[in-house]
Amino acid sequence: MTVRRSRAQRAQLALLLEVAGTPKPGNVDRHRDYPDLRFEHFLAGAIGAHEGLQLAAEGERVGRAFERAVSGMSQQEAGNTQFGALLLLAPLVRAAADGDLSPEGVHEAVEATTVADAADFYRAFDHVDVAVADPPEAMDDLDVRRGSDAVEAVEESEVTLYDVMERSAERDGLAREWVGGFERTFRAAGRIAELDGPVPERAAETFLELLAAEPDTFVAIQHDEETAEEVRERAEDALVGRVDPDEFADELVDRNVNPGTTADLVAGALFVALERGVSV
């Protein structure tokens, strides 16, 4: 009897293939590190995420599976590696486990999230520092950076995890996926499936296409919207050959401009592509 890759393992492999895709301008990739955020941290993060991903594959609540995955991912020295990718993977794995890995299926999974899932989402911030936008002043109590200290406020306000994402959708590209049927994730999965060549190369090409299409919201938070738009335009140039993608990648790392949201989308897309039969 052959040992087959499980669903949670496909999600882990998606995390690994994402970081191996090169060049992925501004991100850790097979050829680039940040001084304190290196390739091996992503390897360890992907290994550690297994337990949480396995919970999602077994039908556990999305928020709980996510929090467990983040806890395991964070067991390496760089802190956060794939928080955003896990935020997409948890509901995608859950939808696949429920037998409907489609925009409708994953919408069902995220819409079914509860206040308990929201509380788990806040708890996940205890494990890692994640750069996020400041909340509106009236929502200070619900600042995710408070982590589990905010859980009481979360429970009092009775917000579900889906509600939390709705409130962030304007500024956060991952929250936008949550409330928009994972549109870009599924589109990117289609691109990965239709491109030729080694899967990490397809992932890198898809990354560049995504980056050229919309400003990366993590860059907008980490720097500002002008930088995010500038990076988008340069990605467009790289895509059509006006800029060398490798030089662009070196430059963004030098400037500490990290389009992490776009990388997260690629990780989600790789999982969908693997589920649909793309092989490595």
Place this chain on the structure above:
Amino acid sequence: MTVRRSRAQRAQLALLLEVAGTPKPGNVDRHRDYPDLRFEHFLAGAIGAHEGLQLAAEGERVGRAFERAVSGMSQQEAGNTQFGALLLLAPLVRAAADGDLSPEGVHEAVEATTVADAADFYRAFDHVDVAVADPPEAMDDLDVRRGSDAVEAVEESEVTLYDVMERSAERDGLAREWVGGFERTFRAAGRIAELDGPVPERAAETFLELLAAEPDTFVAIQHDEETAEEVRERAEDALVGRVDPDEFADELVDRNVNPGTTADLVAGALFVALERGVSV
């Protein structure tokens, strides 16, 4: 409660850190692929090995755990990626699970192997093509390349897996570890622990030291003993700076000279180092 890396996951991480170590002359590394054996195949192989490694961590027979790990590892398009590394990891994980990850502890684990383990070892060859030396003529029935077809002969001859390794120890560096208390593996683990810097860089340095110290037996089988000795001398030159390790690495890949046994030793050593508290 924090999700901690399990023992089987440490073994998976060792596999990933090994392939990420660069340059590792002649091997797939973070910067080098072979046309049909690429980095992503190693990522998928390490993910797939989990079930077998987990069995070893739960005290399953070494041969059985190895065969299951190889089966899962082989679920990618390149066929064999880490067969040899798993042959070291299965007893190392088992010894660690038994509470004694030392030369004595792992010797106990391999000496306790049975005819059933030997049969599983042969079955593992059904999953992948592995280049091995021709057996002595009188042992044609026990040619490992026959895979499970040889199981009947294995059972009739009543050889244990340890016996099989004893017979191969002269020509195979991994079998030599099995019968010699994993001497080079533990020594290399010590080097990884005492070197400074990112763990994949320590692994690459240790690889070069191992390669400079003894001819790689996989190179001897794949090519001949002269080539293996030439590679050893060049590794020595690289170690002392007479040869650029990166150019040496490119050259060996171009010549299809693949010191795989030495890479396997590094994977085993990384697992020991992680168990002993080296952190990523």
